[in-house]
Amino acid sequence: MTSVHHLASAQRTLQLEIAALQEIFAQLDADFAAACELMLHCPGRIIVTGMGKSGHIGNKIAATLASTGTPAFFMHPGEASHGDLGMVTRNDLVLALSNSGETQEVTSLLPLLKRLGIPIVSMTGAPASTLAREANVHLNATVSREACPLNLAPTSSTTAALALGDALAIALLEARGFSPDDFALSHPGGSLGRKLLLRVADIMHQGETIPCVTSSASLREALLEMTRKGLGFTCVTSEDGKLLGVYTDGDLRRTLDNEPNLQQLNVIDVMTRGCKSISPELLAAEAVHLMEENKISALPVTDNQQKVIGALNMHDLLRAGVI
Template sequence: MNSDAIKTLARAVIETEARAVSALVDHVDDDFARACEIILGCTGRVVVLGVGKSGHIGNKIAATLASTGTPSFFVHAAEASHGDLGMITGNDVLLILSNSGETDEVKQLLPGLRRLGVGIIALTGNPASFLGTHADININVSVAEEACPLGLAPTSSTTAALVMGDALAVSLLESRGFTREDFARSHPAGQLGRRLIIRISDLMHSGDAMPVTRPGATVTEAIVEMTGKRLGMTAVVDNDDRVQGVFTDGDLRRALEKGIDPRTALIDEVMTRNGKSIGPDALAVDAVQIMQDHKIQGLLVIDDDGRLAGILNFHDLLQAGVV
């Protein structure tokens, strides 16, 4: 095959799978809603079963459910009949994937699962199949055709099952009122978790590490403070630590361009009043947005009483992996 033929085939695969996904919209029906209700009422966990390619998709669906507020894990259908069935309790709900609905490993499990009394939700491409008719609810994930030119390799069918699994997870997430803070608690090590769980108070410079200048100080004194603390800025606060303004490297450049004498000019004359600030309890990701929107490199951290609580630099966000 030449490169043009390869690109044509690849585009055809994508178009075929896109059509399969689009057709799923008509399969989101009362059975889908009932499946969500059963899962929401579950006092145990959602146990996802599958084998082969359906097993791979089921594993991902279980991971997505677990990370979005629905306790879930995956059990390989073949291993279930060799002891892993003991992982399932009567309080759980089963989500079983089989495109044909006739997978032998799944069919062998159903009598035992029925005796256990668990709710069974099927994701099949054949509602009239053994699995489709023996499940409490069947969610139809049938596709018109596989994207494989031979019509054999699971392609469109696995994509459809994966997308329907995502639809379930997101519907359950919204129904539970799952928030981004909840999401962060289950993703503390990843960048997403860091962006959603780290607060300004975790990163800010406070105490003696804060560059602070008092009103009435000269620009030279402010420069010395900025240089010593290496944050590219200094807060200007009164004797009660209430913020009066901020003086940055940018303010210094602009002042020098105007010809001021830093030895005699007062900080009050050149500082920025009402500079951008943030509270100590805000999320670090909110600081990123403020800095990006206003093209600045630092923020004053001010408490509810208007007092200086800390200073945050863009490099602090970088080092914490928030950016």
């Protein structure tokens, strides 16, 4: 096979899977809405189960549900009949996947689930199958053919089931009014969680580490403060601590170009007035946006009376994993 053949094979596979998704789209009906209502009003967890490739898809669906506001976990059907069924409570709902609808490990659980009165939502490619008939609601995931040229390996069918699971998760997310803050609480360890949870107050320099001089300071004193604190700038404040401006590395370069006698200058003569600042309760991601929008690399942090209470620069945000 040549690279042309490989490319043609990939295109054929994707075309078949796109066609499968279009079939699933056309098959959506009131049963999907009924499944959403059952899951939305489930007082317990959504327990997803499936065997083989359906199990792999089910595992991902459970993870997506859990991360978008619907408590869920995956239960292996083979292990369920050997003790793991004890994880299921009467308040739960089972979402069972099987392309044939006749997978023995899955169908063998049905009498036990029904005895407990647990609602069952099935997702199969066979609406007349045992699993489809015995479920409270059946989601039709039928596709015309697999992308596999032998029409054997689960390919289009697993893509369709995965997409249908995503559709369930997003419908439930929207119904619950799940917010970015809610999402962050279930993703605290990732970069997205840091962007949605980390606030300026969590990473800013405070107390003695804030580069700060009063308006009466000489330029030399301001430069020494910048060097000591190492943030590339210093805040310039009034005697009562209110922000008047900043003096930055960039300001120093401009001063060297324009002022022949640095020894006679006070920092107030050459500082940047009307500088940007940020509140400590804002998200660190908002500090990134403010810096990028204004092409600056550092920010004073001020309270509601414009008094300087902190400072941060782009390196602090980088270390914190916000960018």
